[in-house]
Amino acid sequence: MTNEHSVFQTLKAAGYKLTLQRRATVEAVCAAENPMTPQAFHAVISQNHPEIGVVTVYRTLDILKRLGLLCQFQLDGTAQRFKAGSLEHHHHLVCRCCGEVVDFGRCPLELETTLEKETGFRITDHRLEFAGVCRACQGKENQGPQSFSGNTGEPE
Amino acid sequence: MTNEHSVFQTLKAAGYKLTLQRRATVEAVCAAENPMTPQAFHAVISQNHPEIGVVTVYRTLDILKRLGLLCQFQLDGTAQRFKAGSLEHHHHLVCRCCGEVVDFGRCPLELETTLEKETGFRITDHRLEFAGVCRACQGKENQGPQSFSGNTGEPE
């Protein structure tokens, strides 16, 4: 749970107006434990503010994203999901079952340097994600919302 | 460039019929250097086989994916892209500018084990992707098709 106020300030500082709908969206984003889709945020927001439209939520999320205040997730095929948090922190453990996301700080940056040398790429970004089943979900699999890909491969 | 014949055999072995359209799709996939969208594959295929519909390409790609013959990419927001190759090999360097993908084999698996211990997750999958600008594209940035996310953050 990120603190809303710093987000408000960043928004303000960047020249954005602090409207009711933006406040509501920021609140929802900061309150969310797991990454959620824009639609899902809208659903939450609608509970208190039925007047706010999805479009505005999309637009606000887009702003937050541009400001680097959101982590963006997109596992295969599924709609994009957002979670409050800095872009610099790209390392996550995603539960295939409930969508829970655990962050972890360590990352193999030396590899990055090595790769730059070997490939000539100028590396600007990376993403390291582990997917699996979190402790709570172990045993109750098979209803999960997302997967990295993976299926039987048999003709049906 | 993966060899088509092994793919044909896998398809056959799995009980799928080897139709013209599947051959054409497999050919296109194997010939592609970089990951491409289903639509892009269809465009290529259409050059020689205008009768083949996008839907069939989608369906074939889906089969190949299920059989673990494709790597799937999805950078923020963009349409999914596929490239021939095994699923077990999830490590890529993606150029934001031209979409070139370089594979690399090493991956920090020890981290996986550590994380399992610390978090209680049962980890089944991971993805490690670096993004940047490849040697060829350095200097001609700013037209690129994909990005991990990242923009100015200024109101326009």
Next chain:
DNA sequence: TTAAATGCAAACCATTTGCATTCCT
């Protein structure tokens, strides 16, 4: 006051599905 922000409806784009027709084996 006034540019920025909103909401609605419509547009878009990628992907999926229903169904009648065609095709491998």
Next chain:
DNA sequence: AGGAATGCAAATGGTTTGCATTTAA
């Protein structure tokens, strides 16, 4: 022959855009 595969058109679902109206600063 007969189930599998195709193609079309239509449905879907997420996301974006145009535009007239409202609002924060």
